[in-house]
Amino acid sequence: MRSGRFWAWAAFIVGAAYFFIPLIATLEFSLRMRRGTYSFDAYQVVLGDPRFQATFGYSVVVAVFTIILGVLVVVPTAYWIRLRMPYLRPLVEFITLLPLVIPAIVIVFGYIRMYGSNSPLPFLASARGTDILLIIGYATLALPYMYRAVDTGLRTIDVRTLTEAAQILGAGWTTIIARVILPNVLIAVLSGAFLTFAIVIGEFTMASLLNRPAFGPYLQNIGANRAYEPAALAIIAFAITWGCMSVIQFLARYAPKSANRPN
Amino acid sequence: MADSFLSIQHVKKTFGDNTVVQDFNLDVGAGEFISFLGPSGCGKTTVLRMVAGFEEPTSGSIGIAGKDVTRLKPNQRNIGMVFQAYALFPNLTVAQNIAFGLKVAGVPRADSDRRVAEMLELIKLPQFGDRYPYQLSGGQQQRVALARAIAPKPKLLLLDEPLSALDAKVRVSLRDEIRAIQKELGITTVFVTHDQEEALSISDRIVVMYGGKAEQVGTPFEIYNRPSTKFVANFVGTLNVLEGTVTDAATGTVKVGAGEVTLKGKLNGSKAGDTLSLALRPEAISLGRQAGRDATLGGEISEVSFLGSVIRVRVGLGKEAVSLDTFNSPASPPPTVGEKAEISFSPEDVLVLH
Numbered sequence: 093m094r095s096g097r098f099w100a101w102a103a104f105i106v107g108a109a110y111f112f113i114p115l116i117a118t119l120e121f122s123l124r125m126r127r128g129t130y131s132f133d134a135y136q137v138v139l140g141d142p143r144f145q146a147t148f149g150y151s152v153v154v155a156v157f158t159i160i161l162g163v164l165v166v167v168p169t170a171y172w173i174r175l176r177m178p179y180l181r182p183l184v185e186f187i188t189l190l191p192l193v194i195p196a197i198v199i200v201f202g203y204i205r206m207y208g209s210n211s212p213l214p215f216l217a218s219a220r221g222t223d224i225l226l227i228i229g230y231a232t233l234a235l236p237y238m239y240r241a242v243d244t245g246l247r248t249i250d251v252r253t254l255t256e257a258a259q260i261l262g263a264g265w266t267t268i269i270a271r272v273i274l275p276n277v278l279i280a281v282l283s284g285a286f287l288t289f290a291i292v293i294g295e296f297t298m299a300s301l302l303n304r305p306a307f308g309p310y311l312q313n314i315g316a317n318r319a320y321e322p323a324a325l326a327i328i329a330f331a332i333t334w335g336c337m338s339v340i341q342f343l344a345r346y347a348p349k350s351a352n353r354p355n
Numbered sequence: 356m357a358d359s360f361l362s363i364q365h366v367k368k369t370f371g372d373n374t375v376v377q378d379f380n381l382d383v384g385a386g387e388f389i390s391f392l393g394p395s396g397c398g399k400t401t402v403l404r405m406v407a408g409f410e411e412p413t414s415g416s417i418g419i420a421g422k423d424v425t426r427l428k429p430n431q432r433n434i435g436m437v438f439q440a441y442a443l444f445p446n447l448t449v450a451q452n453i454a455f456g457l458k459v460a461g462v463p464r465a466d467s468d469r470r471v472a473e474m475l476e477l478i479k480l481p482q483f484g485d486r487y488p489y490q491l492s493g494g495q496q497q498r499v500a501l502a503r504a505i506a507p508k509p510k511l512l513l514l515d516e517p518l519s520a521l522d523a524k525v526r527v528s529l530r531d532e533i534r535a536i537q538k539e540l541g542i543t544t545v546f547v548t549h550d551q552e553e554a555l556s557i558s559d560r561i562v563v564m565y566g567g568k569a570e571q572v573g574t575p576f577e578i579y580n581r582p583s584t585k586f587v588a589n590f591v592g593t594l595n596v597l598e599g600t601v602t603d604a605a606t607g608t609v610k611v612g613a614g615e616v617t618l619k620g621k622l623n624g625s626k627a628g629d630t631l632s633l634a635l636r637p638e639a640i641s642l643g644r645q646a647g648r649d650a651t652l653g654g655e656i657s658e659v660s661f662l663g664s665v666i667r668v669r670v671g672l673g674k675e676a677v678s679l680d681t682f683n684s685p686a687s688p689p690p691t692v693g694e695k696a697e698i699s700f701s702p703e704d705v706l707v708l709h
């Protein structure tokens with residue numbers, strides 16, 4: 093018993109050290125820009141850099157549209173599969189897992205070949221078109237997380253009975269999805285949304301190869317050319333990701349308590 | 356039927372090559388309370404879902420208030436429905452749940468609020484408007500589900516085993532409440548159950564279903580006392596079945612075990628030598644001779660169960676045996692096993708099952 097507890101603690105401490113020491117080292121380094129004393133100079137430089145503001149702003153906007161696209165595609169799909177085509181579930185789960193298996197670089201080269209300026213769908217002919225393609229690409233990358241989050245949310249309600257109850261009261265599909273299904277999986281959708289946000293903010297490959305002014309390429313650029321700023325940026329990016337995770341945790345506590353646990 | 360409100364004509368439903376409902380016919384009058392009663396899997400829910408529009412009949416037609424609704428979507432039928440359980444919207448309060456149908460129909464806010472208050476009053480939960488479904492007991496949830504179903508003033512109310520998830524006490528009180536509300540509003544209602552006591556106690560008429568067919572349609576009194584098929588006779592209530600052989604068709608004499616009974620006008624053209632099944636309810640048989648019960652058979656008491664106010668006695672008649680009920684009386688002790696006994700019944704009460 094006692095030795096069991098000792099080893100548990102030992103494993104925990106080693107794991108925590110593995111995780112925290114580089115983080116602390118990076119943090120410490122990021123504070124040493126001014127010689128001989130700790131300061132937030134590196135952060136001031138980074139946050140004051142107009143390119144930081146531009147690329148970060150760009151990535152936030154792209155993330156928002158990615159989330160909207162993801163919700164519009166995933167919620168009705170996951171709902172319909174639960175309601176009418178449960179036998180398709182394994183296939184759809186497999187498809188949503190593909191982005192984890194296929195490297196982003198392969199996807200993006202596929203896009204470049206498919207949607208070049210001479211193709212029937214010339215997304216890449218204009219900057220706006222490329223933005224749209226980037227959003228579509230990001231929605232694909234976030235698909236595994238979004239689909240799983242929404243599907244888990246749907247599992248907590250009796251989708252079929254609630255749908256039929258709404259139908260017999262006169263509701264059409266839009267009303268059913270907007271007033272019955274979405275509110276009951278909102279927390280799940282939000283957690284999918286924050287995961288999407290975290291992915292989009294840090295993504296490098298797609299943005300870089302499609303040559304869009306996103307935050308990822310900017311991070312990479314700074315990292316290759318400066319000393320202290322990359323450390324500060326890493327800490328900032330880390331804080332954003334963790335912020336997203338805490339928001340998910342926080343929201344989970346407010347999930348609608350349901351009397352409708354079908355199982 | 357000209358004045359039928361809900362009319363189900365020759366409805367058939369197959370899933371793949373599995374026929375679940377066949378040639379189902381029913382006419383329900385306006386304001387009537389009809390129960391579908393039958394064993395599990397006999398197609399009660401399927402018929403109800405076709406009336407609601409969740410399933411489309413393979414053939415046949417369904418009409419409501421003189422209008423053919425066979426191909427209409429559920430949200431165009433103006434029907435209220437209460438499901439077995441778990442059907443309140445968990446993200447909405449009780450009041451919002453009840454108001455859902457009104458809101459979808461575009462009822463102005465003030466009217467909707469008034470109607471919701473009225474409904475909460477009707478289901479005796481006036482203080483519960485702001486609660487969420489998870490804060491209610493099962494019985495309360497089903498009452499809210501009922502209020503939600505009738506708030507938009509539907510033409511027809513469908514209930515699919517709304518009480519089966521509740522415990523016995525709540526089930527009895529809620530079924531009486533449902534019936535009272537139904538009578539007050541005069542709403543035509545179809546109620547699905549596999550509990551015969553439930554069906555017998557609250558229905559105007561009962562449809563006994565078996566294997567996707569309506570076996571018999573009738574008032575609870577008719578269903579219980581004049582079952583038209585063997586299945587109905589066996590499914591509803593306890594039944595004694597005696598094998599008999601016709602000895603004289605003209606006088607209606609039938610030999611049962613060692614005795615004989617005379618069943619005038621009940622033989623339906625059976626000839627001498629035919630065997631018949633004679634069915635009798637326990638309460639139609641008395642121990643000993645009794646005025647008005649002229650048919651008698653002799654036997655021996657084989658079992659006595661004391662059930663409180665009633666004593667159930669089993670009497671052996673040669674190869675066969677019957678159960679009968681006598682009232683407990685503190686003055687006279689119950690019969691003892693092994694005693695010789697005579698049973699009597701009225702030939703009127705015998706059901707001849709061919």
Ligand SMILES: Nc1ncnc2c1ncn2[C@@H]1O[C@H](COP(=O)(O)OP(=O)(O)OP(=O)(O)O)[C@@H](O)[C@H]1O
Nearest residue numbers: 370373375393394395396397398399400401402549
């Ligand atoms: N969607 C479906 N696909 C295939 N078969 C079905 C479907 N729905 C019902 N059935 C079959 O139809 C038959 C009747 O089902 P139904 O639900 O109507 O019975 P029920 O009388 O309501 O039974 P219970 O009392 O158990 O609710 C069952 O054998 C069932 O397996």
Ligand SMILES: [Mg+2]
Nearest residue numbers: 399400401515
């Ligand atoms: Mg059923």
